Amino acid sequence: MAGYQLEFRRNDHPMDNREHEELALLGHVPAAHIVDLTDLGIVVESTARDNLERVATQVPPPSMSQSFLAPVDGVKNKRCQEWTMDVVYISGAGSGIGRASALQFVADGARKLAIVDIVSGGLQQSTALIKERSSHVDLLSIVADLSKEEEVHRVFAEIQQRFGRLDVAVNCAGITGTYLPIEQLSSADLDKVLNVNLRSLWLCEKAQIEQFMRQEERPVITGLGTKTRGSIVNIASMLGTITMPHASPYVMSKHGVVGLTKTDALDYANRGIRVNAICPGFIQTNLLDSTGWEALAPLCAATPMNRLGTAEEVAFVVTFLASDRASFMTGSVVLADGGYTVK
Incomplete structure (x- = not known):
């Protein structure tokens, strides 16, 4: 029936x-x-x-x-069961897209979450929101600086000890850095952005794939007969596909995220591991909170939808790409930019 x-x-x-x-x-x-x-x-x-x-x-x-x-x-009820047995990892979960993604996974039925952020206060707020949404979540909250290799090892050791496996990884941690012409930037400005946005993501993705490779494949829940070891979703930026004045460190880092995504997707496509990226446009998050709305008006005007996106809108894409419903998608770079890059 x-x-x-x-x-x-x-x-x-x-x-x-x-x-x-x-x-x-x-x-x-x-x-x-x-x-x-x-x-x-x-x-x-x-x-x-x-x-x-x-x-x-x-x-x-x-x-x-x-x-x-x-x-x-x-x-x-397959939707409710989709995430019930899966272990989901989210970095940058103390605010913005990371927090919205964590809440959306919980809304979709996730019961085992590991959330990470360098800011303890934001992580505590996210923890409270998750527990408010559901009392059934086994939640591991970790404060860590993922630009340090030893911290990355500690995080994934804790996840392994707590849950014994990893099924989904969402890499959201990132910073905007300093926007100035290159002659006014220092190498320290470059290093700061690349360390957080690219090097730390490389370290985390390496740890995630190593964990996936230690796990047996499981059948996808869609009943299509394929199997999976795990799924990674990287948060890049539309500036990983285009450029913008005075943003060379950030643009370099996000182009690097897109390149890493495609390379690992190719290397592990036949091993049950999918790697995809989302490239958000101008999203109303804490990265833009310090900018007055008058300054944001040109950003809205430059976007065909004539508004900023929301973290929740990106989170819907995150949970789909991470899920078994996207089982034939790997190496994809999905733009969520309100039409900005089609102009």
């Missing part, structure tokens, strides 16, 4: 089954009734339409900030 998975969210977080809410959505499926309710979603299955209308009339659906509809086999 054909079925569908329907997930409702209120105020950007999944509803808990302890609320005992029965929900149905008319118009998206020809006929349905609720057969299972979890804290991450609802599974519905085909049945007589009058049953659906009766349920929906008695308990109208709430306002939804987001809803997702995806096919499943019978009544098995």
Whole structure:
């Protein structure tokens, strides 16, 4: 019997089954009734339409900030199960895209997370937000400077000790550095950006792939017959594909991230490891918080969508690329820039 998975969210977080809410959505499926309710979603299955209308009339659906509809086999909620057994690592998780990605993984059902940031205060805030969203997450929070090789070794040793494996790695840590013409920059300005944005990512990706290679392949959850050892998503930048005045260290670092992504994707494509990159445009994160909105107006005007993107919009792309649903994607460089680079 054909079925569908329907997930409702209120105020950007999944509803808990302890609320005992029965929900149905008319118009998206020809006929349905609720057969299972979890804290991450609802599974519905085909049945007589009058049953659906009766349920929906008695308990109208709430306002939804987001809803997702995806096919499943019978009544098995694959979306809710997708991340349940996986161990997800996210760097730069104390703010911005890293924090938004962590929260989105939790919303999608992740139950084992390792989050890392160099700023303890931001990491504590992210930890609190994750625990607020779900009490079922086994969360490992680590303060570390990933530009130091010994710190990278410590982080992944802790992950191995806590969880025994790694399935998904999202490398978000990064800085903008100093924007000046090259004759006004020092080698220290260059080293600072390259150490954080490129060298540390290389060290982390090396550790991640080493861990993946120690693991046995597992079948993908989509039932397509392929297997995986792990998936890496690197946060680059649209400046990894184009350039901008006075930004040579940053542009160099992000072009390097794109190059590293493609190289490792090629080297490990037949070993069950996927490596992809996302190139965000101008995103409303803490990297832009220090800039007044008047200064940001030209950035918005230069973007065809005429606005800044949000960290949450990038996080949706992150979780898709990391998932088994993107099982034929590796070496991809996905732009999320509001159309900036198509001009």
